[in-house]
Amino acid sequence: MIHRLSGVVGLLLVLLAGLVGQASADEVCAIDDTGREVCLAAPAERIVALSPGATELLFAAGAGERLVAVVDHSDYPPEAGELPSVGSHDRLDLERLVALQPDLVIGWVTGNPAEQVERLERLGVPVFRIEPREFEGIATALERLSRLAGSKAQGRLAAERFRQGLAELSARHEAASPVPVFYQVWDSPLMTVNDEHLIGKVVTLCGGVNVFGGLSRLVPRIDEEALLAADPEVILAGGRGEENRSWLEDWQRFPELTAVARDNLFFVPPSLLQRPTPRLLEGSRLLCDRLEVARGRR
Known part of the structure; x- marks a missing residue:
């Protein structure tokens, strides 16, 4: 009888161990x-x-x-x-x-x-x-x-698709001539990004030079006087929505800006750059293309 009970207990322990192992495998x-x-x-x-x-x-x-x-x-x-x-x-x-x-x-x-x-x-x-x-x-x-x-x-x-796409973009633009860039995040207050921000990294990837990249804050506030002094060759912006280009139109008030004089005011739908998702690759391609257009207008 004792032998039989010990056998049953042993079997239960084996089954229990199997269930625990299954639970651990599913974790x-x-x-x-x-x-x-x-x-x-x-x-x-x-x-x-x-x-x-x-x-x-x-x-x-x-x-x-x-x-x-x-x-x-x-x-x-x-x-x-x-x-x-x-x-x-x-x-x-x-x-x-x-x-x-x-x-x-x-x-x-x-x-x-x-x-x-x-x-x-x-x-x-x-x-x-x-x-x-x-x-x-x-x-x-x-x-x-x-x-x-x-x-x-x-x-x-x-x-892997995301990694490969970025690697291809990087290789394509690693020898591109630098382009001074201002990326506008918001209009009032006027806001941009520094080089540590993902958007700043996209600018660098495409051969751009973020004119406010060295600022300490990830999303710094600036004023129009600072932008005029920096005189970027390209101004990139999204807007209040995926199709709103009013921010770019507002810079036409400053014809002395190089970006305005050369018509290098470029719109990129904000969700393609301002959300850290795989669609950042699509936004990066657009941004790189815009900088290539600017190079061709020199």
């Missing part, structure tokens, strides 16, 4: 952009994205079908617009968010209200924070998000 982990490791017992099936950039990254990583909610202005890809919103990136509707029972939330390091995100974590909701500051950070974000969502093959492919 997925990734390190977010704050350096924290986030682990899930299994790939996420109900994901909420707390920024338009995070939404784009998730779709690009093959996890779009697992998204159950986004925030306002999540307009790409078009399918994102069909998902329910849980507020804006800087003011979340926590009640609505929690009611969706997400098993993963993708936060933005500096863009979401810290107290609301921390409250989510206290409620037991895993939060994975991202905010790529380098080209490679976009690629690894795709890979890490796809790992958490169980779409590793798609994420890896998207990451």
Whole structure:
């Protein structure tokens, strides 16, 4: 009898060990952009994205079908617009968010209200924070998000396409003659980027020289007098929307600017450069093309 019981106990232990091993095999982990490791017992099936950039990254990583909610202005890809919103990136509707029972939330390091995100974590909701500051950070974000969502093959492919596209652009423009550039982020107050910003890195990639690249702040404020003194050869801007070119038209007030005199006032849709997603590659190609036009007008 004792022998028989010990055999049963042994069998149960083997089965239990197998279940534990299976649970461990299903677990997925990734390190977010704050350096924290986030682990899930299994790939996420109900994901909420707390920024338009995070939404784009998730779709690009093959996890779009697992998204159950986004925030306002999540307009790409078009399918994102069909998902329910849980507020804006800087003011979340926590009640609505929690009611969706997400098993993963993708936060933005500096863009979401810290107290609301921390409250989510206290409620037991895993939060994975991202905010790529380098080209490679976009690629690894795709890979890490796809790992958490169980779409590793798609994420890896998207990451490699992004890396390859940037490498080709870099090789094509590495010997290009420098072009002094001003990139306008906002009009009032007048704002630009420094060389540490991703947009500043795109300017450098294309052979441009950011006339305010050496400033200490990532997104510094400047005045018109500083811009006139810098006299860039090219002015690049987005606008209040994907088609609004009013910011560029306003610079026509200064015909003495080299950029105005040579008609080097170029529009790039803001979402292609101001969101750190794979579409940054498309924005980079446009920016590089604009600088080539400027070189041809010398």
